[in-house]
Amino acid sequence: MKKQQLRSSCKKCSNGPFVGCAAALVVVLLFSMASTATSCTEGEKGSVLQFLDGLSSDGGLAASWRRNSTDCCVWEGIACGADGSVTDVSLASKGLEGRVSPSLGNLAGLLRVNLSDNSLSGGLPLELVSSDSIVVLDVSFNRLGGDMQELPSSTPARPLQVLNISSNLFTGGFPSTWKVMNNLVALNASNNSFTGQIPSHFCSSSSLLAVVELCYNQFTGSIPPGLGNCSMLRVLKAGHNNLRGTLPNELFDASLLEYLSLPDNDLNGELDGVQIIKLRNLANLNLGGNNFSGKIPDSIGQLRKLEELHLDHNNMSGELPSALSNCTNLITVDLKSNHFNGELTKVNFSSLLNLKNLDLLYNNFTGTIPESIYSCRKLVALRISGNNLHGQLSPRIASLRSLTFLSLGFNNFTNITNTLWILKNCRNLTSLLIGGTNFKGESMPEDEIVDGFQNLQVLSIAGSSLSGNIPFWLSKLTKLEMLLLQDNQLSGPIPGWIRNLNLLFHLDISNNDITGEIPTALMEMPMLNSDKVAPRLDPRAFELPVYATPSRQYRITSAFPKVLNLGNNNFTGMIPEEIGQLNSLVILNFSSNSLSGEIPQQLCNLINLRVLDLSSNRLTGMIPSALKNLHFLSAFNVSHNDLEGQIPDGVQLSTFPDSSFEGNPKLCRHILHRSCDSTEGPSEGPVPSGGQFSTFQISGFEGNNKLCGAMLIHKCGSTEAPPATIMSTKQTYYKTAFAIAFSAFFGVGVLYDQIVLSRYFG
Known part of the structure; x- marks a missing residue:
């Protein structure tokens, strides 16, 4: 599981135009030079076998090698040159465990080592890093750790060109004596735990350095100005660290930069329009998740090669520059969670014919949706939620035939009726999120004109105070997986056709005026009584990530829990068995x-439950x-029912x-501590009431025989019950919300979404 998470985060860090076609090309070309010889020397064979001996699990290599004669040049993962010397050790994804033997450093002709995607541990032998021959060394996605060793100051220049140590467990500062790597072209040290400052010597060591990837570490301090001396630098990635300060002016002297990615740090300052135009080769600029302020400079329009612009989660403001229209190669524009304002019509989107993703979530844009957006025929995802836009949706949106989100x-x-009538023509929509403060006080459309949406997987029309019933047209959304209608004024019963939505696993109709009994049709929903997940009808359900918190995002619906939320309505009758x-x-x-009625015994069959809330009813x-x-x-x-008897013991x-139990006068709990007015035994004084101490459980004080405290729950065996606490419905709802969020904080993860998703699913 950990390796999958690391690989996922590494992909975030490593994907990029140059990494794909330059750094990777270096590796491919170097590996392609290998040729197979007819035999290897005994010394070479011995060094290879020493490496095998250092493994605690060889993934079947020993058996494989024994079957293939005594010539190591024909062994799996080994290649030799014409003189019989080993040139390549390529053992990626072989299930290897154990330590990397320094013996590989004895192979005088070794050029390329690839041990990636195994479970190797221990340190990285200095003999490999300081080898006289190795030009490519890839040990990524292992469990190697500890501090990287320093090279002796007398070490001559090393031939190493590509070093990939990403996704391991390395710690400490990055070695300062690696200045001898004069031939280094690509360095990837991402997804480790390196600390201290980013070394300033990279470029002074190697004039060939083109790729530097340091993201997902714990680097501190500022960005070294010396990086601007990297005349060949194409890719710089140092996101997800603890970097501070402004972007040094010298950085913009690296004029060949194509990929500048520094997200999720603590960088600040404004984008200097004079400096940024020096990076005319820039294709990807990612400064999201920092503290940048000020406007987007007009000079950004001179970055004609720009394909991705990520400035999300900053403190930037002002209107969007009209010059943005000149960046005709833009594919992704992500400006969410800033303070941008003004009208979007300032930008002529009709010139951005390559635009696929436009994310303007949570800003202060005003006016209407500009008609020019509908010229972006390649647009796949459009999010303009959380602004101050008004008006009605234009029928021209139907021309966005690629739109899925x-x-x-x-x-x-x-x-809302007109909105749905228009959007039904967007045949590829998989996610439609239109609620929130829109359509306030309108009626939920009931008529048959609302059809289409044949590919819709997620529909949110929450928080709009819509009146009416749960509409019949929803029954036609046969691919629907998530339906969010909470925080409206819908009335009437839950319709029986709900059982026919075979893929629905997440239903939230809380905070409405739904009436009647809880229908057994809900109990027949296939995805709620099966451990299976919905088949992946379209993996692009969330073409843009849905955020639960700034650091946690979801791309697919199956990442969300199976939910049935009917809270705060007017349901009557018993909970169905x-x-x-x-x-x-x-x-x-x-x-x-x-x-009303009793809590059904059958609830005990719900072995996957993480949240169960039956509060504020009339249960007995x-x-x-x-x-x-x-x-x-x-x-x-x-809480706040009419339950009785003892709260079941058990962990x-x-x-x-x-x-969780208060407001049930007939309910009692086995309590270890006596109340402070007890006359039995000595007392050392009461547990302080109110404030922080009142939030702790009884178990936090047990074992102190002289300690006493007031108890909210009636103690079993007592003849006097405490008065029931009266709590309003709204208080109960927020108390429940807090309980869910609290449990999420301690590891439940996705549960927090039930509190905040109505914002992001708006």
Whole structure:
């Protein structure tokens, strides 16, 4: 699992035009020079076997080599030159474990070593780094660690040209004595734990250096001005570190830069329009997740080769420069979470014919959607949520035939019926997010004119105070996986056709006025009573990432939990016993309704539950003892009902605070500590009431026989029950929200989304 995460993050760091066609080309060309000889010397063979002996798991190499004679030149992963000397050790993805033997450094003709994507541990032998012959060394995606060794000051220039040590566990500062790497062309040290400042000697050491990748480390300090002396530098990536300060003017002297990526640091200052135009070869500029301020300079229009512009999550402001229209090669523009303002009509989007992704989420843009956007026929994803745009959607949007992701929420758009009527012609839409502050007080369209949307997987029309019923046209969305209609004023019952949405696994209709009993049709939804995930109908469901937090994003729907949220409605009757069929549910919320009867025993079958909220209803009877067997449960609330009896003992339910049970006068809990007014035994004084101490559980104080404290829950065996606490529905809802967020903070991950997704799914 860890290796998959590392590979994912490395791809984020490593993808780029130059890495794909230059650095990789260097490796391919160098490896292609290898030729196979007829035999190897005994000394060479011995060094190779010493490497094998150092492994604790060889992935079957020993058996393979024994089957292929005694000539190491024909062994798997080994190649030799015409003189019988080993030139290549290429053993990537072989399941190797153990340490890398220094014996490989004894191979005098060794040119290329590729041990990537294994489980090798220990340090990286200095004999490989300081080899007299090795030109390509790739040990990425292993478990190598420790501090990188320094080279002796007397070491002569080394021939190493490509060094990839990414996705390992290296620590400490980057070696300062590596100035002898005079021939280095590409260095990738990403996804490690290097600390200290970025070395300033890279360019003074090698005038050939073209690729420097240092992202996902713990580098501090400022960006070394000396990087501007790298006359051949094409790619600089140092994102996801702890870098501070401004971009040094000297950096812009590296005029061949094609890829400048420094996201998620603490860099600041303004973009200098005079300096930035020096980078006329720039194809990708990524400064997202920093503290840059000021405007986008007009001179950005002179970067005619620019394909990707990422300035998201900064403090930038001002209007978009009209000169942006001159960057006709733009494919991606990401400006979300800034303070940009003015009208979008300042930019003539009709000249951006290559534009595929436009993300303007959470800024202060005003006016209407510019008609010129509809000339961007290659546009795949458009997100303009969280601005101050108004008006109605233009029918011209139907000309965007490649559009799969559209997010318009949290603006001031009107006429939802017209909006859906127009959008039904966007046949490739997979994600449609249009709620929030749009369409306030309008009616949910009911008529048959709303059709189409045959590829829609995610639909959010949340937070718009829409009236009416859950409309029948939703039943035709046969590929729908996620439906979010929360925070409206929808009424009437849940329709029985809900069972026919065979792929729906995430349903949130909370905070409406839905009435009637909870229908058994919900219990027949295939994706909620199956451990299977929906088949990947279209992997582009989220062409733009959906953010739960600035550091956590989702690209596919299957990353989200299976949810049934009916909280804060007007449901009556009993919880159906058939609820036990939904054994794949992760979140179940029936809170703040008028449900009665007992908690069904069948809830105990929901072994995947992480959140169960039944608070603020009229439930009676006892809490089923088998609920303590729901071992993944991280948030639990049955407060403000009419439950009775003892709270079941056991590890799981005992971890929840008294607030999860309060408001049930007949409910009791086994309590180890006596109250402070007890006359039994000595007392050393009360646990301080209120504030921080009141948030801790009983277990936090047990084992102190002289300590006492007030208890919210009626102690089993006591003859007097405490008065029930009265709490409003809204208070209960936010209390539940906090409980979910709290559990998410401690490892549940996706659960936090249930609080914030209505913002991002707007």
